[in-house]
Amino acid sequence: MDTVLRGRDGLEVVIGRDRPFTPIGERLNPTNKPRLQRAYDIGDWAFVQRDAKRQVAAGARVIDVNTGDPHHDIEERKMRDAVRAVQEVVDVPVSIDSYTVKVLLAGLEVAEGRPIVNSVPFEADYMDELLPAIAEHGAAMIGMCTKGGAAMPETAQERVDNARSLIAVAGEHGVRAEDIVIDPVCLPIGANDVYGPGLIQAIHTLADEDGVNMSIGLSNVSFGLPNRRSLNAATLLLAIESGLTAAILDMTHKETRHAVMAANLIHGHDSFSSTWIQNFRSEEAAKERRAERRAAKNDA
Incomplete structure (x- = not known):
């Protein structure tokens, strides 16, 4: 099953089991990033654009845009401006990222090509409001294996059951299964020994039995632990081997970039x-270049 996204000029990015792994660049999220938050607040779109270009240069195939403002009317405007700014300078598809339906709709209004909406929780009211718009715009979506009012799923079976139910409900709203990328919910493995096995087993089951595409927020896995980048890279390789087809991550981190490129190479997606x-x-x-700059500085 393939999920097809398109950038502003028609560049296609195809998410699928027999395709190269799809890295979704996570850096345009202002959480704990005061400089980026300020750029959003004052409309410093050149700063945002530089980061988007840097991620694409590092290998990101989709750029996630999250403006993160708690004032929804302001965030709607910021999302429109941010999506426009990003699409001015990169031709890869965008991922429109917010917990607020109106903000997601604002991003959909201005996004060119075929974007993906990140992310849709398995909550009836939320889905009733958002999914018809996703279907109308012909967009794809990331659907989370979280059920409204319930705790985060810990076991593989909870994740699988929620994913299957979400896909069925989305279909009732006109969103096709091939346009849904499932987020099996990556939780901090340092907090509970079942979180890691539950994630990997769910990915394996959903890939083999349902053939769905999946994406995780990779950095969640290492939250609270030391040596996070190495742990992220190891988790990513295990998840890809189990059937993960995309992830929201930072390709400017060398360890992560190497893991993605190694997986593509080993699976025959990197010619020669x-x-x-x-x-x-x-x-x-x-x-x-860094050595030359250091030498020049020492000589000065």
């Missing part, structure tokens, strides 16, 4: 290892 080799050369060139 060209992307792997090109990335190595780029990293070596960057090291040389």
